[in-house]
């Protein structure tokens with residue numbers, strides 16, 4: 497069997513301050529592309545949301561940036577540039593270095609991303625030592641990274657099952673920060689958490705962007721979560737972008753009927769009830 501490969505066009509590098517610039521990207525498993533992205537950018541220090549219903553192609557887009565789709569059997573064409581560097585033609589060794597350093601995936605379920613038999617401190621310090629730190633440097637950097645996500649160094653001694661979902665998500669973010677990630681791809685980072693903890697993680701991401709200038713591509717089917725955090729939201733449907741606009745514009749005056757449907761499905765974002773509905777609500781309560 498032939499190993500799936502990538503071909504690439506010249507692609508445009510995107511606006512001057514784009515960290516991520518995707519253009520003319522196709523992701524295919526057969527003869528017809530599953531995803532076709534004309535253009536998608538994430539600016540320096542920008543948080544961009546990728547919204548859409550199940551199967552829209554959000555995760556595939558995120559995984560493609562990380563260089564993880566060819567091993568799923570996907571064939572990619574087009575261009576994905578990170579800081580001006582074309583990723584589609586980068587050798588796997590270089591991609592691995594970028595994944596361990598410049599960019600990182602914040603997974604939906606950190607519990608399955610951590611080895612249950614290792615203390616989380618061991619996971620972080622091992623990763624840092626693989627990147628050349630001494631034992632003392634790794635320890636010091638792990639503790640500093642935990643502080644950046646508002647956990648104490650005592651948490652390093654815990655096993656994954658001894659941490660809550662929210663704490664474990666913080667540890668996953670700390671690991672990415674410790675390794676030097678400046679660009680995060682967060683794939684449904686809060687959907688496995690309860691509402692209060694979701695809000696805390698979203699606040700943490702917002703603070704990291706404000707204080708450290710991180711750029712984030714956040715994939716979620718939860719438009720309310722995206723609207724609370726993102727500067728811009730890109731709505732995908734059937735593998736294509738249907739709308740890409742600043743958050744406030746998108747939620748207050750969507751251009752596309754599909755975006756409107758998504759907004760109407762979220763009680764916090766949908767239209768306020770008209771007088772007739774408000775009246776009916778009053779009657780029902782009585």
Ligand SMILES: Nc1ncnc2c1ncn2[C@@H]1O[C@H](COP(=O)(O)OP(=O)(O)OP(=O)(O)O)[C@@H](O)[C@H]1O
Nearest residue numbers: 525530549550551552553554555556557568569717
């Ligand atoms: N390995 C694969 N082989 C073939 N098709 C795939 C593969 N992985 C994903 N797909 C298809 O690609 C499409 C997009 O999937 P993707 O996971 O990106 O959707 P999504 O928008 O993230 O949805 P969800 O929110 O449910 O994760 C789906 O129709 C899916 O069936």
